[in-house]
Amino acid sequence: MQVAVSARDVDFVGRVPPQDFIILLPCTGGRQGLQAAGRFRRSLLVATGVPWSAGVASAAGPSADAFGLTRSALEALETARREGSGLALHRRERRAHPRTAVGPSVPARLRRDGVESRI
Secondary structure, eight states: OOOOOOOOOOOOOEEEETTTEEOOOTTOOHHHHHHHHHHHHHHHHHSSSSSSOOOEOOHHHHGGOOHHHHHHHHOOOOOHHHOOOOOEEEOOOOOOSOOOOOOOOOOOEEEEEEEEEEO
């Protein structure tokens, strides 16, 4: 199968048997990578008539290791397939600490301009 895609000189497009592709886009941020993945998906749909899913991962500096990016992209791919969106971006946790549970909640009501809401 021949698929016409447009890639820069620094980009790498390769096949992963039996039917997947891996596309490396150096110097491309997460949002730009997501846009590029959308363009690749549309090209593949036109060429094959079959919808494709894409998982995108992005990292900079020391966190940009091949194995970590691969794991992150595969997680995003599973998210795209599970949600039915066909396209997902892996977002790295920004917190330096794990999430913590807060204490018991206190129910309350908020009144404003004659409208009451539970909070």
